[in-house]
Amino acid sequence: MLTYRPGDSLAHRLDPRTKLLVQAAFAVAAFAHTTPRGLAVFTVLTAGFLAAGRVSPVDSLRGFAPALPFVVLAPLVSVVTVSPPGVDLGAAVDPALASYRVLLVLLVSAVYLRTTPVRDSRAAVERLVPGKAGRFFGVGVALVFRFFPVLLADLRRVREASAARLGDQRSLRDRIRIVGTAGVRRAFARSDRLALALRARCFAWNPTLPDLRFSRRDYPVLAFGLLLVASVFV
């Protein structure tokens, strides 16, 4: 799982907003230039990003392991033609390039995950999304980080308890229903208590946000992000 690791690399010291924008710019630019030459350039850039965060590419790929079968499968399926039945290797070139592009985008997003603490991500969301929607998403992100492991443990207990009573012999529908019902019940019970606690603590639309400030090293990186976006139109 790709989570934050403390460090003092360049990527750690950048403002989270800079990192989000550059990631998005990279993805957009990689989509616009999915040619062998374009992807060669983006490979070098990806290596640069990984180095800037001192993130291992092998580690990052492991974090995205569930994505990998599809990335491999898509070009393979394109090779097979139905009418006339046969194999057309040429048809796999574009899907293979597309798969490689997805891989690069995943690697770059791994740098963000490894180098940005939750608190910074939350603050970035609150500043990037305007108005009350931004506040909702900011608070919400913090709450999801807080409650996701708790609910996951709830569900795990339910599944273990169910399995201990031979629940794993029941039909798939019943097993999903049991986990689903328990999940909904726990979610409602926890949200009621959370709402009470929020009201008791004067939950407001305008809390004091953690400090975020662009520093001198952010500007060249931001300019680079803009350059990536501009490259789409070239």
Place this chain on the structure above:
Amino acid sequence: MATNTDSVELVGDAVVGNVARAALFAALTGAFAFVSFPNPISPVPVSLQVLGVFLAGIFLGPVWGGASIALYLVAGAAGAPIFAGGQAGLGPLFGYTGGFLWSYPVAAALVGVAVHGTSELRDPAEVGLGRLVGGMVLGTVVIYTLGTLGFSIVQDVGLVEAFVVSALAFVPFEAVKIAAAVGVVRSDAAAAE
């Protein structure tokens, strides 16, 4: 540290409850991503995020159900490991799963509209079976349409290939999830809250 010196603008009582519920359902959808059952026709197991999407629409209604699942996407993009298989970050949103992920809030809102209409929220346990199942079938259609489109665009393959690789092995299980969701809505345990 900049301190906010404006007067405090309290969040209204009803909204506090809705924000808490939306956050918990987003977290629940994330936890469902880890509940997987082996898939006899594909190496990739069946996970339950889509059940979370349905339940958010059913229990929270179109507005807060949609907001809750949008929050699921934002939290995942911000780094919570709540996408399929514990993935996180902007990568999955721009990757081959992008179409599926972006369709979730739309599907949750649609399920909400189908179950509750556009005015007040109703008690889901009293909503007719046709509306419940119809809403979820509609949601499933939206998810797989946008998902297949997304996969086809991102991986640069034809729509048929995209459907075969990304969706075919999972569609049959949606029927099971819909049936299970009806069971959840009709069970006394969920209604007791």
